[in-house]
Amino acid sequence: MKRKVLLFLLVIFVPALLILLNVRNRDMTADDEITELRLRHAEFLKNKQPQKANTKLSRKDKIQKGLPPNEYYELMAYFTMNPALGYPEPYKIHQLQKELAAKRRNKTALKAPGQDGDVAWEERGPTNVGGRTRVLLFDPNDESGRRVFAGAISGGLWVNENITSENSPWQRVSGLAANLNISCITVDPRDSNIWYVGTGEQYTAGDVVGTGVYKTTDGGETWTKVLDVEEQATDQSGNNQRVIGGIHYINDITAWDNGTSTEVFIGVTTHVYANAANPTNFLGFFDKGLYRSTNGGNSWNRIIEDDSFNDFETDAAGNLWVATTNSPGAGVNNRGGKIFKREKGENTGFSQVATIPNVLRTEIEASATEPMKFYILAENANSEADLWITTDAFSSITQLPEPNDADLDIPPDDFARGQAFYNLVIEADPTNDNLVYAGGIDLFRSSDSGNSWEQISKWADNNNLEDLPVSLVHADHHVMQFRPGNTNQAIFGHDGGVSYARDLAAAAESDVFITPERDYITTQFYSVAVAPTTFAAGDYFLGGTQDNGTQLIENGNPVSIGILGGDGAHTFYDEVDTKYFVANLVYNNLIIAYEYGEDSGWRYIADNEDNDGFFINPQALDSNLDKLFSNGPVGTLYRYDDLNELPESTQGDGTVAPRVSLNNNLLDAAITALAVSPYSTSSSTVLAGLVNGKLIRIANANGSPGAAEWKEITGDQFVGSISDVEYGDSEDEILVTFYNYGVESIWYTENASEDTPDWIKKEGNLPDLPVLSILKNPTNPEEVIIGTELGVWATNDFLNDAPTWEQAYNGMSDVKVTDLDLRKGDNTVFAASYGRGIFSGQFSSEEVPGTDELAEDEVLVYPTTSEGIVEIVSGGDMGESQVDVFSTIGQRMASFNLNISEDPEEIDLSHLRTGVYLVRIERNAGASTQKIIIK
Numbered sequence: 001m002k003r004k005v006l007l008f009l010l011v012i013f014v015p016a017l018l019i020l021l022n023v024r025n026r027d028m029t030a031d032d033e034i035t036e037l038r039l040r041h042a043e044f045l046k047n048k049q050p051q052k053a054n055t056k057l058s059r060k061d062k063i064q065k066g067l068p069p070n071e072y073y074e075l076m077a078y079f080t081m082n083p084a085l086g087y088p089e090p091y092k093i094h095q096l097q098k099e100l101a102a103k104r105r106n107k108t109a110l111k112a113p114g115q116d117g118d119v120a121w122e123e124r125g126p127t128n129v130g131g132r133t134r135v136l137l138f139d140p141n142d143e144s145g146r147r148v149f150a151g152a153i154s155g156g157l158w159v160n161e162n163i164t165s166e167n168s169p170w171q172r173v174s175g176l177a178a179n180l181n182i183s184c185i186t187v188d189p190r191d192s193n194i195w196y197v198g199t200g201e202q203y204t205a206g207d208v209v210g211t212g213v214y215k216t217t218d219g220g221e222t223w224t225k226v227l228d229v230e231e232q233a234t235d236q237s238g239n240n241q242r243v244i245g246g247i248h249y250i251n252d253i254t255a256w257d258n259g260t261s262t263e264v265f266i267g268v269t270t271h272v273y274a275n276a277a278n279p280t281n282f283l284g285f286f287d288k289g290l291y292r293s294t295n296g297g298n299s300w301n302r303i304i305e306d307d308s309f310n311d312f313e314t315d316a317a318g319n320l321w322v323a324t325t326n327s328p329g330a331g332v333n334n335r336g337g338k339i340f341k342r343e344k345g346e347n348t349g350f351s352q353v354a355t356i357p358n359v360l361r362t363e364i365e366a367s368a369t370e371p372m373k374f375y376i377l378a379e380n381a382n383s384e385a386d387l388w389i390t391t392d393a394f395s396s397i398t399q400l401p402e403p404n405d406a407d408l409d410i411p412p413d414d415f416a417r418g419q420a421f422y423n424l425v426i427e428a429d430p431t432n433d434n435l436v437y438a439g440g441i442d443l444f445r446s447s448d449s450g451n452s453w454e455q456i457s458k459w460a461d462n463n464n465l466e467d468l469p470v471s472l473v474h475a476d477h478h479v480m481q482f483r484p485g486n487t488n489q490a491i492f493g494h495d496g497g498v499s500y501a502r503d504l505a506a507a508a509e510s511d512v513f514i515t516p517e518r519d520y521i522t523t524q525f526y527s528v529a530v531a532p533t534t535f536a537a538g539d540y541f542l543g544g545t546q547d548n549g550t551q552l553i554e555n556g557n558p559v560s561i562g563i564l565g566g567d568g569a570h571t572f573y574d575e576v577d578t579k580y581f582v583a584n585l586v587y588n589n590l591i592i593a594y595e596y597g598e599d600s601g602w603r604y605i606a607d608n609e610d611n612d613g614f615f616i617n618p619q620a621l622d623s624n625l626d627k628l629f630s631n632g633p634v635g636t637l638y639r640y641d642d643l644n645e646l647p648e649s650t651q652g653d654g655t656v657a658p659r660v661s662l663n664n665n666l667l668d669a670a671i672t673a674l675a676v677s678p679y680s681t682s683s684s685t686v687l688a689g690l691v692n693g694k695l696i697r698i699a700n701a702n703g704s705p706g707a708a709e710w711k712e713i714t715g716d717q718f719v720g721s722i723s724d725v726e727y728g729d730s731e732d733e734i735l736v737t738f739y740n741y742g743v744e745s746i747w748y749t750e751n752a753s754e755d756t757p758d759w760i761k762k763e764g765n766l767p768d769l770p771v772l773s774i775l776k777n778p779t780n781p782e783e784v785i786i787g788t789e790l791g792v793w794a795t796n797d798f799l800n801d802a803p804t805w806e807q808a809y810n811g812m813s814d815v816k817v818t819d820l821d822l823r824k825g826d827n828t829v830f831a832a833s834y835g836r837g838i839f840s841g842q843f844s845s846e847e848v849p850g851t852d853e854l855a856e857d858e859v860l861v862y863p864t865t866s867e868g869i870v871e872i873v874s875g876g877d878m879g880e881s882q883v884d885v886f887s888t889i890g891q892r893m894a895s896f897n898l899n900i901s902e903d904p905e906e907i908d909l910s911h912l913r914t915g916v917y918l919v920r921i922e923r924n925a926g927a928s929t930q931k932i933i934i935k
Helices: 002-023 030-047 059-064 070-080 091-104
Strands: 122-125 133-138 148-152 156-160 170-172 182-187 195-199 212-216 224-228 232-235 240-242 249-257 262-269 289-293 301-304 308-314 320-325 338-342 351-355 359-366 374-380 385-390 398-400 425-429 432-439 443-446 477-483 486-494 497-501 541-544 550-553 561-563 580-584 590-595 601-607 619-622 627-631 636-640 659-663 671-676 686-690 695-699 709-712 722-727 734-738 746-749 771-776 784-788 791-795 817-823 828-833 838-842 859-862 869-874 879-887 892-900 905-908 915-923 926-934
Touching: 133 182, 133 477, 133 497, 148 182, 148 497, 195 249, 249 320, 262 320, 289 308, 308 359, 320 359, 338 359, 359 425, 374 425, 425 477, 432 477, 432 486, 541 580, 541 817, 550 580, 580 619, 627 671, 671 722, 686 722, 734 771, 784 817, 784 828, 791 817, 859 915, 859 926, 869 892, 869 915, 892 905, 892 915
Parallel strands: 182 249, 232 301, 249 308, 619 671, 722 771, 771 817
Antiparallel strands: 122 838, 133 148, 133 486, 148 156, 156 170, 182 195, 195 212, 212 224, 232 240, 249 262, 262 289, 262 308, 289 301, 308 320, 320 338, 338 351, 359 374, 374 385, 385 398, 425 432, 432 443, 477 486, 486 497, 541 550, 550 561, 580 590, 590 601, 619 627, 627 636, 636 659, 671 686, 686 695, 695 709, 722 734, 734 746, 771 784, 784 791, 817 828, 828 838, 859 869, 869 905, 879 892, 879 915, 915 926
């Protein structure tokens, strides 16, 4: 064991030491170090490029059906890598989360962006679209068989009091983190009030990491952590072993009655983190294996260390079985298909009884009535699904025919459609083991032990499915649980949340499923866009999601409307005059616009097979000129023109927006962030942040490609991949953020138009975590918020040399916030979260100082956000002054002659439409301009 540990330490720490020596050479200057880090980062970017779209899927599938989120996770690992190391450091997030939780117990949480009082972040839904769900449990203490718990992949644990009713609401279970990845759950067979939850999911490129094992002793009311990512466990020799090293994945958990007591087992696995295709990256490489606790989770020991475990089953005689899976990067012999057994009443440990050849992830299903009968559903080397049955406890196995999906785009010999690593479930009826159910893209039922199959669900009414008389149920199935006391009813977890089947026997011929999604707010959003208050009455916003398309919410109704299907990418609302929104599919594949009004309808901006952008591809909308800018192949910025003049069209008829390619040698890497200046109203000025950390400004980007003016304005200390670029109060003011661990992630300049802008780092006390988005309060230059891997953080002293950042937790959560958008007109902020839907909050106005705090020649307009009644005050007697109110495009909206002094003068602007206005005050001492918002 000591030799193995020593080898592991050498593999991990020698490369890190060499990097440290290279980067921190004592003879290097600070500039040399930055140069070295940039070169190292560029080499890592070159060698670890994320994979492209799954070529096994037809284009139609990519449009209407989401892909497993592996590619998004690999993309995020690619973006967030520490430039000095070549991989991300997500274990820092979990340690930080623990520290923040401790702080919150001792102080009041920072309110929503700058708000005071008791107003918090508000959940905005959608309330009718659930997120990816792998864990379901009928409450064993509910005699009615209606109370159900569900675990979302990045949205925590939820409970529904009556799953048989489509209108029964879900509630989040308190005591567990809102962003917790719930991967598995089990109930103590000797005490129905004791449950255990395992966290961390291996199946999607290893990104959804876990934080340990949690336990309840009161049927889910309260929870405590019984295995922590920082705790130690022991192996059979009693040697201390780190269970995780800061990051882990628990594929399954079981509480097993050994005949005299309960033992708890977890199957712990690992993953190559920074890129699933890279077998030499050891981040997250911990001691995988099978772990046991004999004292209710108080301590754990590893009893098998050479394999990764995937699925526990207890047979009809009470014996415990477990199957293995593969752990990427853990060695060529670490594969799936191994079957281990532990005899009830014996203390001889597990013994391997069989090996299913040439398989990876392996799911087994034990008959509840016949101890020797098992079904096996496994992923083969091509990520396709294969089926077997054994009636002699694995002494022999017989291959079964696979279900043949009626969907013509799903191969007849692979109902998981190349995704068996992801969507795979098999369950046998507890009262009749000849009835067996299998799930992949869709659901199937067999009444003859898997020798023939009938389809009982479909994911869409296309691809030859329209005439199939079965229920529409979301695709990608992960879990099934029979209803206690009635095995003809069951619940299913999939990429769209939870579904309930009322009559499984009739499911092949009729619609028997309902989808109780009310208030199951677990949708994973990649983006958010909000319409200005001038757009229409009420709230209008939309965002792209994982496998739930683009979700549109109109007039504040939290019941959203699905658009496109599949995975939705970036979204935009026109913010000037015409009333349309833009929605995206992944990889630049399909971009659409919907226009409200007399000629309402869909317009196609792009409809192509190129797949030449990122999975979630950076874009920016110029609302003034109705042009959309998009990342294209390296060296290319796409521009789509005339969005407000597109005729209504049908996909495939060739009616799309004109596309122009803007090329320049400065675009020497892919674009990861884009912004269009709202101040250049007659031309397009675009900021492009690159994956290699460069920042490019393109003036006159709206005309012919040759007329565009390209300039690099990269900060001399920038290192990493740019995640967001935003304009402040003018084109001179720019805010930039970086994805990476191990870098200065927030930068600011007030003189971007200079030949060499002065960039100021604004990291302050912010912990080392990826920053995904940034937004400034337009009425308070000191207030800025950021979206991060751990919710929203805010500062109220941004202009300080070292701003103080705090988590804006009140009503928010630790969930990843991927995007922020500001509604023009009332200063409302919308935040897209990856696992908890959309949140909104409102920026505050500046604090109003007393007149004794104002300088003699200083003038203040307040409140900066109001319904139109504002006051003007100064620190001394300014005498007669001219006050003009302008729109943001320079139109004079009101004028006043006022004697400004220490006594406030009131002006009434309530007749103006909601929006942002500029108040210009001219007096003998000079002129000043302040911004206000009328809501």
